[in-house]
Amino acid sequence: MQIISGIYKNKPLKAPDAPGTHPMGSREKLALFNMLMPYLSDATVLDAFSGTGALGLEALSRGASSVTLVEKSPKAARIIKENLATVGNDSRAKLLVTDVKNLGSAYDLAENFDLIIADPPYDHFEPALIESLVPLLKKSGILALSHPGLSPELAGLKLLKSHTYAAATISIYCVAK
Numbered sequence: 001m002q003i004i005s006g007i008y009k010n011k012p013l014k015a016p017d018a019p020g021t022h023p024m025g026s027r028e029k030l031a032l033f034n035m036l037m038p039y040l041s042d043a044t045v046l047d048a049f050s051g052t053g054a055l056g057l058e059a060l061s062r063g064a065s066s067v068t069l070v071e072k073s074p075k076a077a078r079i080i081k082e083n084l085a086t087v088g089n090d091s092r093a094k095l096l097v098t099d100v101k102n103l104g105s106a107y108d109l110a111e112n113f114d115l116i117i118a119d120p121p122y123d124h125f126e127p128a129l130i131e132s133l134v135p136l137l138k139k140s141g142i143l144a145l146s147h148p149g150l151s152p153e154l155a156g157l158k159l160l161k162s163h164t165y166a167a168a169t170i171s172i173y174c175v176a177k
Contacts, residue, residue: 001054004030006061008087015052016079023052024119024146028165032144033058035161035172036115039142040064043114048100048133053080055117057087064115066092072099100129103136112138119146122167127152134175143173 001023003011015023024032032055033040040059045067047056056067071077077097084093096103100120116133120126125147134156137143143157147169151162157173164170 001026001052003054003058003061003087004033006058006063008057008061011057011061011086013052013054013057013083013086014079015054016073016076023054024168025165028146028168028170029055029058031163031165032117032146032170033062035163035170036117036142036144037062039115044068044112046070046113046116046133046136048103048116048118049120050080050095051076051119053083053093053095055119056093057083057090059115059117060087060090060092064092066094068113069093069095070100070103071095071097101132103133112136112141114138114141116141116143118143122148127154131155131157137175139175139177141175145171145173147171 001013041063042065045059045064047069050069050071053069056069060067131154151159151171158176160172160174162171
């Protein structure tokens with residue numbers, strides 16, 4: 001596994017050997033970032049359910065101004081720290097070792113995000129948990145969601161586009177006006 005493009009292109013990334021972590025395949029990651037390119041330049045990004053940190057680091061590599069990585073597993077968080085070291089401990093990245101459920105109440109996130117990337121565990125996919133991220137988006141914010149099955153309807157969001165790749169669907173939403 002490696003970063004596909006940008007300033008960290010070809011940097012190798014580690015993945016934990018853990019049943020709850022499913023790093024996104026290269027084909028899906030390439031498709032996701034092709035869909036996100038119009039939104040990445042100077043974006044503040046939240047990588048929810050970070051796993052390896054690969055998606056957040058790819059966003060930084062491609063021009064995001066900052067990324068907040070959120071991962072509840074201490075084992076996966078250790079891998080994220082190693083992957084951050086691979087890219088020189090980029091000061092634009094911040095790691096929060098917590099459950100996504102705690103973001104609204106336990107953490108003072110100084111600003112809302114331009115872009116949220118959510119790649120939650122498929123075996124416990126909860127649309128309500130994804131909806132809890134909506135208040136963290138700016139008014140013009142984008143949510144990129146990798147999920148099983150059809151694109152869910154999410155309160156406060158409007159589906160812009162979706163594509164299916166094997167068992168995964170990538171859906172891009174914007175804040176509903």
